[in-house]
Every structure is written in C-alpha cells, then in structure tokens.
Amino acid sequence: MPATKSPPLLDPEFLHKLEQLELVSRKIFVGRMKGERKSKRRGSSVEFADHRNYSVGDDLRHIDWNVYGRLDKLFLKLFLEEEDLHVYTLLDTSLSMDFGEPTKLHYGKQIAAALAFIGLVNHDRVVLNAFGATLDGGLPSVRGRSQMYRIVQYLDQIEATGESNLAASAKAFAIKHTGKGVVVVISDFLDKHGYEEALRYLLARNLDIYVIHVLSREEVEPELAGDLRLVDCEDADEAEITISAPLLKRYKQTLNAFVGGLKDWCTKRGIAYIFTTNDNPFDKLVLNYLRERGLVK
Numbered sequence: 001m002p003a004t005k006s007p008p009l010l011d012p013e014f015l016h017k018l019e020q021l022e023l024v025s026r027k028i029f030v031g032r033m034k035g036e037r038k039s040k041r042r043g044s045s046v047e048f049a050d051h052r053n054y055s056v057g058d059d060l061r062h063i064d065w066n067v068y069g070r071l072d073k074l075f076l077k078l079f080l081e082e083e084d085l086h087v088y089t090l091l092d093t094s095l096s097m098d099f100g101e102p103t104k105l106h107y108g109k110q111i112a113a114a115l116a117f118i119g120l121v122n123h124d125r126v127v128l129n130a131f132g133a134t135l136d137g138g139l140p141s142v143r144g145r146s147q148m149y150r151i152v153q154y155l156d157q158i159e160a161t162g163e164s165n166l167a168a169s170a171k172a173f174a175i176k177h178t179g180k181g182v183v184v185v186i187s188d189f190l191d192k193h194g195y196e197e198a199l200r201y202l203l204a205r206n207l208d209i210y211v212i213h214v215l216s217r218e219e220v221e222p223e224l225a226g227d228l229r230l231v232d233c234e235d236a237d238e239a240e241i242t243i244s245a246p247l248l249k250r251y252k253q254t255l256n257a258f259v260g261g262l263k264d265w266c267t268k269r270g271i272a273y274i275f276t277t278n279d280n281p282f283d284k285l286v287l288n289y290l291r292e293r294g295l296v297k
Helices: 012-018 065-071 103-119 145-155 166-176 198-205 245-268 282-292
Strands: 037-043 047-053 077-082 088-091 125-131 137-142 181-187 208-215 227-230 238-242 272-277
Touching: 012 227, 012 282, 037 238, 065 077, 088 103, 088 166, 103 125, 103 145, 103 181, 103 282, 125 145, 125 166, 137 145, 166 181, 166 198, 181 198, 181 227, 208 245, 238 282, 245 272, 272 282
Parallel strands: 088 125, 088 181, 181 208, 208 272
Antiparallel strands: 037 077, 047 077, 125 137, 227 238
C-alpha cells in the first residue's frame, strides 16, 4: 500500500490563534543571555523598577542624577531584568507511537509544532528532540518567528522507529542541554523500562516539567473479539489471548491504574501531567486545556 501523505501540522487560521498566546514558566530562571521575557529578578535592562541606596563599588552609570539633584543623596536605579526562556520538547518517536488515526506520533508532532510556534513568536529559545531507543541529534536552539520553517522541516522528516527507552534519552538530554526553562515530554509512556528514572533526570535539572500523555482511542476503548495473537510492535514479544468481558474489564483496570499512577507520581513531584487521546480535537487541547493547566496563557 502506498503511504498516504500526512495532513499539514498547523493550518494558517490556527497559527493566527496561536499568535495571541505565550508559554509560561512556573519558575523564575536566570538566563545567560538577555531575552524578551521580563523576570521578577532585578537587574540591568530597560524597564525601571525601583531605587536603592548607592554602595561603594556600584556601577556609576546607574546612579539617578535627577534624584541626586533634588535630595543630594546617591541612589541607584533598579530595572526589571529580561529573562531568556528555553522551551524544550521531547517527542517520543518509538514504534508504539505509530498507532491510531491520526497516529499518536502525528498528534504529538502537532502539539510540538504549536508549542514551538508560540515560543518563537514570543522570542523564546526553542529546542526540539525526538527519542526512541536513544535521543536524536535534535534541532538546535532556534529563536524568532522566521525559524518556524526549520521546526516544520524537522518534524516532517521524523518517522516512528525502534523501541522506547525514555530513561536513556532523558539522561542524554540532561547532559546535553544545560539551559533552564520549560521541558515538555510528549509520549504514550508505553516503555518497559518505566518512567520514574527518566523523569528524575529532568527533575534533577530543576526544569519546569510538563508531561503530555497521549494514547489512542483504540487503546482506551479496544474493539477486539475472539482468539488473538498480540505482537509487541517494538520488541516482537507475543501473547495469545481470548477476548472476553472479564479480560476487557481487567485490561481497563490495568490501564486506569497505569494512567493514574503516572499522574500521581508527577503531581507529587510538581510535574504538570496532561492526559489526552488522539480523538480529542488538537486545537482545543492547545487553546483550552493547556491554558487551564498553566503552560500557555
């Protein structure tokens, strides 16, 4: 069967809606370079914040001479320092993501593209990485709306392949990227290695972490019957089963326990957890739900 061409990741009308949004960090980070985002820290920028008494050794360029002329005392101008926010996205591209209609991978690409566009419009530093068994080379830090074409090119060439090893990929990511900011992990988390070790690597970096857990409608509400041989698409493990009402009930209980366990683990550690299925309209997820969870405003 010839491969069908995937629909565009973002349409122009939706892009216009995204222009009204910006990504939000729940933490204040110290940027190594000046950005466009105002921080609560006081530094040396262009927006006046307050005064303080002059101390020996302070930069004389920041003395407010107008105040000195009125009060005959030296005061230093304080300014709102600009913050350089990094927006990292880790997208799962293992074979289990190539399932559903649209596939979980395509749905994840749409989320990654939308968040990248919001970041670029607001002059954040945007970094994308895909992972399966390992972390890929990724798209280096880009900034500014004109770089959106690079985001789309990078995401369009990604295909689902191999097994998932989130722990190894998160470790490689934590070593490679040292900037502070927001990291969004988009995955189905169907990883036999688990998720705890992986997320601990990100927690150790003091990043503002968002987990977007994507499953297909078929995984949540399977429409199966009869005797089946199930083959793991990633490692070819096989299991022969007979579908019955008790088995489906047990499956749903196991799935709910898995989803609930991931949510609880994240919530206890300050990680924002967001669950969605591929039949949840993508635009509503970004424009409404992500706004409710505080990732965008």
